[in-house]
């Protein structure tokens with residue numbers, strides 16, 4: 001199996017497992033990731049998704065360069081669309097996702113991490129979009145998600161130079177949320193615990209408001225926020241949260 005799906009408490013854990021190629025993204029592994037994400041969307045009791053790479057060395061070394069070579073133009077375009085569609089499933093998952101970058105995250109590997117809601121990285125992680133060195137440009141969302149995350153100028157510098165960014169810089173520019181010293185999966189669970197205790201509908205509305213707003217003018221984005229914040233207000237969990245505040249007790253959210 002090139003993609004393993006396991007359970008860690010209330011988190012689902014996807015592990016890319018193609019050690020011999022540093023977990024590089026063949027089209028087959030991309031399809032397996034898509035299937036795993038479909039399963040996660042249906043899993044009972046899952047409140048967050050963690051994604052990591054097998055082994056000590058790599059989260060994912062990018063698209064499988066050997067497989068990418070010598071393909072006719074149209075299948076190549078379909079390949080880009082496949083990768084984009086699979087990574088976009090992360091946006092539409094009912095729960096937030098956390099990429100656990102345990103080593104190299106290059107090209108398509110970084111694009112997978114960028115499609116996650118959050119990114120944690122080990123001290124040895126290195127990230128980059130080296131496509132330009134191969135005469136390519138990113139094809140799985142990097143030119144779109146990276147500038148939205150770190151700004152156009154920094155993103156263009158990474159894309160046009162293909163340079164490797166160490167974890168300290170990645171954290172400083174907001175590419176990763178945290179640098180982790182110990183066990184990355186445990187750190188991922190602890191990080192997820194910071195939000196999984198809250199109401200799932202409220203968490204989802206918050207993600208939707210931010211995601212949709214990213215492509216809108218401020219005025220349109222504020223209208224989306226007005227709609228989604230009103231929807232959140234109408235949930236039983238909102239009633240419970242506000243009542244608990246007034247009654248000076250801890251709220252008990254039921255995801256309703």
Ligand code: DAK
Pocket residue numbers: 020021022024025061062063064065066076077078079080081083104106107108109129130131134136137138139140
């Ligand atoms: N693809 C295939 N095999 C890879 C690979 C990759 N991306 N990365 C590593 N491997 C394989 C190596 O070939 C080697 O296998 P053998 O040759 O021994 O059989 C094995 O993994 C171990 O790698 P190394 O021996 O190179 O290990 P090192 O520790 O020396 O170096 C490294 C680690 C990560 C620095 C190095 O492996 C490396 O530079 N890897 C390539 C990084 C990279 O350039 N990634 C690809 C970025 S381009 C599109 C779709 C997608 C894309 C664009 C268009 N369309 C459909 C239009 C996106 C493209 C990219 O992601």
